[in-house]
Amino acid sequence: MSERRTMARRARDELRAEVLDVAERLAVAGERPSMPELARRVGVSRQTLYSEFGDRDGLAAALVLRTTGRWLDEIEAALDGEEDLYAAWVAAVGAALTEAAQNPLVKALLVGEGAVPSVFGTASGPIVDAAAARAADYLRRVRPGAGDEVVRLAAETAARLTVSHLVQPPGPTQRSATDIATVVLRVLGE
Numbered sequence: 001m002s003e004r005r006t007m008a009r010r011a012r013d014e015l016r017a018e019v020l021d022v023a024e025r026l027a028v029a030g031e032r033p034s035m036p037e038l039a040r041r042v043g044v045s046r047q048t049l050y051s052e053f054g055d056r057d058g059l060a061a062a063l064v065l066r067t068t069g070r071w072l073d074e075i076e077a078a079l080d081g082e083e084d085l086y087a088a089w090v091a092a093v094g095a096a097l098t099e100a101a102q103n104p105l106v107k108a109l110l111v112g113e114g115a116v117p118s119v120f121g122t123a124s125g126p127i128v129d130a131a132a133a134r135a136a137d138y139l140r141r142v143r144p145g146a147g148d149e150v151v152r153l154a155a156e157t158a159a160r161l162t163v164s165h166l167v168q169p170p171g172p173t174q175r176s177a178t179d180i181a182t183v184v185l186r187v188l189g190e
Contacts, residue, residue, distance in 0.1 A: 016052060016062070018042055023063050028104045035059070064109060068127050071106050072134050074099055079138045085190065088142075089158065089181035090174075096131075096162050097173045111167045132159040139188070146188060154187040 019042050026033055026041075035056055039046045053059040078095040082088035100106045109127055135155035139146060146154075158180055165176040 020063050020066055023059060024105055067105050068130060071099055072131060076134055086181050086185055089184050090177045093162055093180045094173055094177040097176055100166050110163050128159050128163055132156045135159060150188060154184045157187055158184045
């Protein structure tokens, strides 16, 4: 790739990140700016936004994908950061619950609180499915002998219980994390 194309790509990536940062702040604040208003706030033309995201739905999808990806990356890093399977699940669930509690966009996407779902019309199903898929990939890596059905059940159970604990926390985050880790290990037969 030529240097000119590399620089153009970098500029485009930076613009995209800036637009998504502004859109996230506005969504968390409950604002529903039009594409022209968002373009004005970022300091670009409307056509630039439409060229990059297509339309409002494309922008919303990009924001959801970025937010979800970051959240899942944190969970995966927590899983990979521990040698012991139980400790890994405690760390991962703890990271998931903490980030969702601290990041209003993540929490809104997962549990439907705040303005984000009404602004973007997002449902948490695909996010929970993505979390379960990453958890299953992790389990396949660390327990290659575990059956596919057991891995699927453990991963889905962990993802759904984590979201359930976000909606109605039964107690402190650490307790939820240890409870969910215990369930995952029991499903795995450990």
